[in-house]
Amino acid sequence: MTQKPVKLFIPGPVDVAPEILEAMTQPMVGHRAPEFSVLYQDITDGIRRLLKTENAVYLSSSSATGLWEATVRNVAPKRTLCCVNGAFSSRWHKTVIGNGFTADLLEVEWGKAITPNMISEALKTTEYDLITFVHNETSTGVASPLKEVSEVLRDFPETVFAVDAVSSMMGMEIEIENWGIDVCLASVQKCWALPPGFSICIVSEKVLARSAKAENKGYYFDFMEWEKSNQKNQTVVTPSIAHMYGLQAQIKRIESEGMDARIQRYATLADMTRSWAAEKGQSMFSEDGYCSNTVSCMKNDQEWDLVKLSDDLFEKGYRFSNGYGTLKGSAFRIPHMGETTEESLSKYLREIDSLT
Numbered sequence: 581m582t583q584k585p586v587k588l589f590i591p592g593p594v595d596v597a598p599e600i601l602e603a604m605t606q607p608m609v610g611h612r613a614p615e616f617s618v619l620y621q622d623i624t625d626g627i628r629r630l631l632k633t634e635n636a637v638y639l640s641s642s643s644a645t646g647l648w649e650a651t652v653r654n655v656a657p658k659r660t661l662c663c664v665n666g667a668f669s670s671r672w673h674k675t676v677i678g679n680g681f682t683a684d685l686l687e688v689e690w691g692k693a694i695t696p697n698m699i700s701e702a703l704k705t706t707e708y709d710l711i712t713f714v715h716n717e718t719s720t721g722v723a724s725p726l727k728e729v730s731e732v733l734r735d736f737p738e739t740v741f742a743v744d745a746v747s748s749m750m751g752m753e754i755e756i757e758n759w760g761i762d763v764c765l766a767s768v769q770k771c772w773a774l775p776p777g778f779s780i781c782i783v784s785e786k787v788l789a790r791s792a793k794a795e796n797k798g799y800y801f802d803f804m805e806w807e808k809s810n811q812k813n814q815t816v817v818t819p820s821i822a823h824m825y826g827l828q829a830q831i832k833r834i835e836s837e838g839m840d841a842r843i844q845r846y847a848t849l850a851d852m853t854r855s856w857a858a859e860k861g862q863s864m865f866s867e868d869g870y871c872s873n874t875v876s877c878m879k880n881d882q883e884w885d886l887v888k889l890s891d892d893l894f895e896k897g898y899r900f901s902n903g904y905g906t907l908k909g910s911a912f913r914i915p916h917m918g919e920t921t922e923e924s925l926s927k928y929l930r931e932i933d934s935l936t
């Protein structure tokens with residue numbers, strides 16, 4: 581049965597452009613054949629160009645959650661500081677603990693950002709060799725100040741700075757080397773606007789040196805194995821070649837839009853959403869000054885019936901995003917990532933207007 585077409589206004593997966601879906605249906609190639617290596621190199625070079633990085637780029641046929649696990653297993657930290665301000669950062673903390681490592685929480689209320697001062701205070705009292713940091717908390721619409729946090733970490737060159745850029749990569753400014761980011765990971769179903777189930781990991785020499793010494797890393801996520809294959813422009817295991825075709829096509833599209841223009845498009849859409857929310861009397865759930873440019877989270881001050889709104893929007897061909905987890909009913913989200921334009925967002929907002 582084919583699903584009736586709906587416009588996805590959820591913060592991932594997002595709608596995928598028809599030409600990308602088409603690119604994904606190209607005939608298969610063998611993953612040890614020379615034509616695969618050409619595809620692999622084209623993609624990894626493209627990602628390096630877009631992110632202006634010289635670091636190793638790995639492609640994983642897992643979602644980003646796998647890369648949280650890869651990070652902690654390859655770094656094998658003595659003590660980790662997990663910055664937690666929402667559902668995903670909390671899950672990363674659980675992943676660290678679940679892999680048998682010791683971690684402290686730097687936890688703030690949902691809706692708040694993790695600030696440089698908080699990190700600086702935590703580093704005064706305890707030595708950490710890994711910090712996990714979610715740039716853009718998709719559950720709360722909070723973008724923590726990555727650049728400013730990275731400035732604090734300049735004084736701790738031994739500490740591995742691992743950044744979840746799942747809902748910010750290709751949507752917000754990230755300078756990997758300048759900001760000392762050792763692991764920068766993302767799934768592809770957000771600002772990359774590809775189908776879910778694939779992820780990208782950019783890793784520094786520092787992490788590879790740690791991985792070389794780490795024990796009990798398992799096999800699937802061992803960066804030493806990944807690097808050996810990377811040298812041959814291959815992946816260790818049989819990858820999702822369909823995703824790679826999609827990624828290759830999307831890199832070209834993003835380059836033709838221009839990275840700065842893309843970041844500006846999301847910033848404009850975020851402004852539009854925030855102004856609309858203010859007009860509707862719905863205040864932002866995310867802390868002032870830290871509202872994300874890729875997903876907005878509003879408090880439901882007007883006490884709209886969000887289940888009914890969601891059902892009504894579905895009838896009109898849209899998937900609406902209620903608040904995440906315990907925020908259901910009291911908050912809601914409007915994403916502005918992927919292929920969203922001023923026109924498509926404005927149409928969606930008018931639909932909500934007509935129902936509220």
Ligand SMILES: Cc1ncc(COP(=O)(O)O)c(C=O)c1O
Pocket residue numbers: 592643644645646668714716717718719744746747767776777
């Ligand atoms: C910030 C953030 N990190 C991690 C994840 C997990 O990504 P995945 O479900 O692709 O593993 C998500 C998913 O929405 C996310 O928003």
